[in-house]
Amino acid sequence: MVNYYVRRTARVFVTIFLVASLTFGLVRLLPGGPFTLLRAQLLRQGVPADEVDARIANLQNIQPDAPLWRQYIDYMLALFQGNLGESISLGEPVVSVLASAAPWTIFVVLVSTILVFAVGIFLGSLQAYWEGSRFDQVVSGVSISLMSLPFYVVAVIALYVFAYQFGWLPTAGTVANGVERELGIPFIVSALKHSVLPIFSYTIGAIGGQALAMRGNSIQVLGNDYVQVARLRGLADRRIATRYVARNAILPMYTGFLLLLGFRLGGTVILEQIFSYTGLGYYMISALNANDYPLMMGTFLVITVALVLGVYVADLTYSKIDPRISAGESDEAY
Amino acid sequence: MKHTETDSTGVDWRSESTSAPDMSTGERLREVYEEQIRTPLLVAWADWRTRIGFLIIGFYLLMALVAVLGLWREPSTSQAPRYLMLFENMKYPLGTTASGVDLAALIIHSTPAILLMITAGAVWATGIAVAIGTLAGYKGGRVDRTLMSFSDLVMAIPGLPLVIILAVTLNPENPILLGVIINISYWAGLGRSLRSQVLTIRENDYVEASRTMGVSTPRIIAKDIIPNLMPYVTVNFVFAARYVMFASVGLYFLGVLPYSTQNWGVTLNFAYSGGALFSWSAAHWLLAPMVAIMGLSLGLILLGQGMDRVFNPRVRTRMAGESKSTASDDEDATVTEVL
Numbered sequence: 001m002v003n004y005y006v007r008r009t010a011r012v013f014v015t016i017f018l019v020a021s022l023t024f025g026l027v028r029l030l031p032g033g034p035f036t037l038l039r040a041q042l043l044r045q046g047v048p049a050d051e052v053d054a055r056i057a058n059l060q061n062i063q064p065d066a067p068l069w070r071q072y073i074d075y076m077l078a079l080f081q082g083n084l085g086e087s088i089s090l091g092e093p094v095v096s097v098l099a100s101a102a103p104w105t106i107f108v109v110l111v112s113t114i115l116v117f118a119v120g121i122f123l124g125s126l127q128a129y130w131e132g133s134r135f136d137q138v139v140s141g142v143s144i145s146l147m148s149l150p151f152y153v154v155a156v157i158a159l160y161v162f163a164y165q166f167g168w169l170p171t172a173g174t175v176a177n178g179v180e181r182e183l184g185i186p187f188i189v190s191a192l193k194h195s196v197l198p199i200f201s202y203t204i205g206a207i208g209g210q211a212l213a214m215r216g217n218s219i220q221v222l223g224n225d226y227v228q229v230a231r232l233r234g235l236a237d238r239r240i241a242t243r244y245v246a247r248n249a250i251l252p253m254y255t256g257f258l259l260l261l262g263f264r265l266g267g268t269v270i271l272e273q274i275f276s277y278t279g280l281g282y283y284m285i286s287a288l289n290a291n292d293y294p295l296m297m298g299t300f301l302v303i304t305v306a307l308v309l310g311v312y313v314a315d316l317t318y319s320k321i322d323p324r325i326s327a328g329e330s331d332e333a334y
Numbered sequence: 335m336k337h338t339e340t341d342s343t344g345v346d347w348r349s350e351s352t353s354a355p356d357m358s359t360g361e362r363l364r365e366v367y368e369e370q371i372r373t374p375l376l377v378a379w380a381d382w383r384t385r386i387g388f389l390i391i392g393f394y395l396l397m398a399l400v401a402v403l404g405l406w407r408e409p410s411t412s413q414a415p416r417y418l419m420l421f422e423n424m425k426y427p428l429g430t431t432a433s434g435v436d437l438a439a440l441i442i443h444s445t446p447a448i449l450l451m452i453t454a455g456a457v458w459a460t461g462i463a464v465a466i467g468t469l470a471g472y473k474g475g476r477v478d479r480t481l482m483s484f485s486d487l488v489m490a491i492p493g494l495p496l497v498i499i500l501a502v503t504l505n506p507e508n509p510i511l512l513g514v515i516i517n518i519s520y521w522a523g524l525g526r527s528l529r530s531q532v533l534t535i536r537e538n539d540y541v542e543a544s545r546t547m548g549v550s551t552p553r554i555i556a557k558d559i560i561p562n563l564m565p566y567v568t569v570n571f572v573f574a575a576r577y578v579m580f581a582s583v584g585l586y587f588l589g590v591l592p593y594s595t596q597n598w599g600v601t602l603n604f605a606y607s608g609g610a611l612f613s614w615s616a617a618h619w620l621l622a623p624m625v626a627i628m629g630l631s632l633g634l635i636l637l638g639q640g641m642d643r644v645f646n647p648r649v650r651t652r653m654a655g656e657s658k659s660t661a662s663d664d665e666d667a668t669v670t671e672v673l
Contacts, residue, residue, distance in 0.1 A: 016490075140639070145632070152584050156611065266496075307489070
């Protein structure tokens, strides 16, 4: 058992290492090389060639003319020290840009995903138990309609109605301009106000999907004998739905939860753009538009590391949720 | 109880390997047709969701056909008066944009590429996920570890950001390639959750029985495991397709993906940046692509939901009227009430 955890932990590091290598490779694959444009720009401004090379080396921690393996080692060493280079468009270290952006994204994604998961499971398990009832039909219908609504459509409509038409909520940003960026009541209130619409648009559509997935899983569980037994024992419907069915249908949902977190972390590139919400996704797109490759890759790497850790937590807690599958037992080969 | 009942009627997929040897090829073909094609289709059609799903998808296929055969004019600027409203001029039923492009033409001519894209993406994602998920879950041991390490690695790469980087790098304009790229890492998550299901399925008695009898691994996976996963797989096929559509439209909307052909997302982008959100005279410009997206995704979801019943063995026997023991359940209400 202990062995499993050690191996699993080692794998986290290997994965992050491989993904970091991948970002290195991708930077080099990008059209025209990442710094061709910048180099041309600087040279046009009359900066001496030596200095241009030095500046570019500083930006991504690489010597553009060094052999590839040398560049790779420099890049990885810098990463290891938490140095992601310097943003071209913002003129700040990538790390500090990301450190100020990440909390917003994590906040929005986490709150919205927890809401999606909690409400979805609750609705789905009740639906499955009363399969075919009016309740099931209504909730299914609403779920399906919600699911066919992409979150950016919800976002655009919500922005139009609540921000532009009624003016109840702010249209852009993470906190209001005049508010001090330190922990205090005005800051929290402003931050919450700014996060309502992004969270709302990111949650509503996804609830339907989770409810239906839960419903599907639960219907399979319902076919099992122990549910019949529970019913024969005369247990209350609600108790059977939550204790017997939900529990057993939840395992695939649970892994799904952390995956969802990952997918949704990526989805913020669209969400944050619509609300000009300065999180990771927002910076990724603005970096892309500004040809700011160090910032773009930094965002990519940070989102990736968050995901790796999510899956890691899923794996370690797996056996706690479903005792039928202990971490060791799943290694038995057929 | 249920197993023996269904075994005798031959509807149950589990019985096939044991009851087959005495039959001639013709009989077997007929049985396969009956079991794999006719019954599922009947069951599928009996469900209103599948029926509506089929109809909606059919409508989109028709639109694609219209576009491919060139039965509707190609979209081009100044082909019509500007800012026509919905149904204002029946020659341009969906109205026109700020530059006088026929919106109906934009929507219709986007359809073939989108259908190709979502099919390619969904087939890619579910195909690989099923192969890897079942093999890893069933085999366990080193195979499991290797495959799961690989999917972990793929899963560790966030979907949309990766697509954005790949799109910038590769500039894919072919819809099939684009579909695969958008779902390039989608299979990993699905494969993983399939694996977790297989882990419980493989402990079932009948799987153990097959194994003890020396049935080969591919056969066990195909006959004993995958049928149990089918509801999950079909629903996820639809989700994968929907994801391709949402992601592609979203990325076109942001202006990140390169485009050579028309796409609803591109239309949405132009409408949004053209200020359609703020003036009623242009609202239809924004609404038309939104409705197109929602319609297709509604069709897909309904189809997925309906297919859930086709592949869910418990529901299927009940629907086919073979099983008496479950027919008295209160859950049976679905069948009659929903029809």
